[in-house]
Amino acid sequence: MKVSYERVRTYLKDHNVNPSFNRVKIMEYLIDQKNHPTAEQIYKELKKDLPTLSKATIYNSINAFAGAGLVKTIMGEGKEAHYDAVVDPHGHFLCEICQGCYDFDLSNDKFEFAEIEGFIIKDKEVYLRGICKKCLEDN
Amino acid sequence: MKVSYERVRTYLKDHNVNPSFNRVKIMEYLIDQKNHPTAEQIYKELKKDLPTLSKATIYNSINAFAGAGLVKTIMGEGKEAHYDAVVDPHGHFLCEICQGCYDFDLSNDKFEFAEIEGFIIKDKEVYLRGICKKCLEDN
DNA sequence: TTCTCTGCAAACGCTTTGCACGGAT
DNA sequence: ATCCGTGCAAAGCGTTTGCAGAGAA
Numbered sequence: 001m002k003v004s005y006e007r008v009r010t011y012l013k014d015h016n017v018n019p020s021f022n023r024v025k026i027m028e029y030l031i032d033q034k035n036h037p038t039a040e041q042i043y044k045e046l047k048k049d050l051p052t053l054s055k056a057t058i059y060n061s062i063n064a065f066a067g068a069g070l071v072k073t074i075m076g077e078g079k080e081a082h083y084d085a086v087v088d089p090h091g092h093f094l095c096e097i098c099q100g101c102y103d104f105d106l107s108n109d110k111f112e113f114a115e116i117e118g119f120i121i122k123d124k125e126v127y128l129r130g131i132c133k134k135c136l137e138d139n
Numbered sequence: 140m141k142v143s144y145e146r147v148r149t150y151l152k153d154h155n156v157n158p159s160f161n162r163v164k165i166m167e168y169l170i171d172q173k174n175h176p177t178a179e180q181i182y183k184e185l186k187k188d189l190p191t192l193s194k195a196t197i198y199n200s201i202n203a204f205a206g207a208g209l210v211k212t213i214m215g216e217g218k219e220a221h222y223d224a225v226v227d228p229h230g231h232f233l234c235e236i237c238q239g240c241y242d243f244d245l246s247n248d249k250f251e252f253a254e255i256e257g258f259i260i261k262d263k264e265v266y267l268r269g270i271c272k273k274c275l276e277d278n
Numbered sequence: 279t280t281c282t283c284t285g286c287a288a289a290c291g292c293t294t295t296g297c298a299c300g301g302a303t
Numbered sequence: 304a305t306c307c308g309t310g311c312a313a314a315g316c317g318t319t320t321g322c323a324g325a326g327a328a
Contacts, residue, residue: 018282018283020282020283020284020326020327021283022283022284023283038317039317039318040317052284052285053284053285054284054285054286055285055317055318056284056285056286056287056318056319056320057283057284057285059317059318059319060283060284060319061283063319075214079292079293079316079317080316080317081317081318093255093258093260096261102255102258104255116232116241116243116267117272118272118275119232119241119267119269119270119271119272119275120269120270120275121232121267121268121269122235122268122269122270123267123268123269124265124266124267124268125265125266125267125268126263126264126265126266127263127264127265127266128255128258128260128262128263128264129260129261129262129263129264130258130259130260130261130262131258131259131261132258133257133258136257136258136259157307157308159307159308159309160308161308161309162308177292178292178293179292191309191310192309192310193309193310193311194292194293194310195293195294195295195309195310195311195312196308196309196310198292198293198294199294199308199309200308202293202294218291218292218317218318219291219292220292220293
């Protein structure tokens with residue numbers, strides 16, 4: 001389920017993020033990946049195609065995306081941040097063994113409890129922690 | 140709503156955490172506080188009573204607590220971790236302005252959606268982000 | 279030109295670790 | 304004597320930042 005370069009380019013431009021080549025590639029990767037990569041993972045993977053790519057550019061780009069609301073940061077088990085291209089509301093399951101990050105559906109009607117009087121709520125996140133199917137089967 | 144030193148001591152011992160003086164004081168603080176302190180906050184506050192206290196001891200102690208399941212780590216807006224003595228299930232509201240952390244109730248019946256086939260779920264967390272009442276009133 | 283992205287390297291800041299001291303059993 | 308918590312300082316590590324060079328408009 002690949003997204004075309006041109007489409008990502010437009011997507012960024014529409015959200016007021018200057019669509020440089022690197023940024024498009026990074027966002028493209030974020031959208032295509034299901035596994036919520038860390039900066040390191042993005043770096044390693046994209047470096048195959050973009051040998052001069054630097055970590056600083058990864059972080060700068062992601063911060064630009066996050067500022068535009070296009071990317072969310074997920075803090076998992078380790079100390080590295082995982083990044084998630086924003087799409088529909090969904091929760092995250094974090095495996096304590098493989099440190100993987102899985103999406104799961106959030107049926108929105110069960111999520112409407114989240115209101116606090118006098119507070120402005122801009123974002124809602126649900127995390128589950130435990131052991132994923134794959135790690136259970138492997139043991 | 141202070142917890143007695145002796146009670147915290149017993150609490151730690153019952154969970155196989157050696158209840159040293161510092162550890163009891165740190166856990167005492169975590170239980171008494173409503174504001175989910177950072178390591179820095181714990182350090183500053185407890186240093187008034189325990190002038191020789193070091194940051195390393197704070198971290199070591201908290202890690203001991205976390206290993207025993209007595210403390211949860213909350214990643215807020217900043218890069219510092221907030222620590223929360225585990226009690227009843229509740230969610231956390233994170234203010235993007237004052238970076239404060241507020242509890243809110245999680246009526247459990249609305250939280251039961253969280254099941255994934257083939258996965259073991261050990262923990263559930265809900266985060267809300269936005270602007271807290273106090274910051275709204277101050278502006 | 280002017281603006282901004284890029285990439286290297288250095289800086290930052292939170293957390294962890296090595297090690298020697300000291301108290302408790 | 305042994306074990307373990309403590310505290311200082313140093314190391315680690317993910318992330319951010321300063322700055323010069325390159326590219327686009």
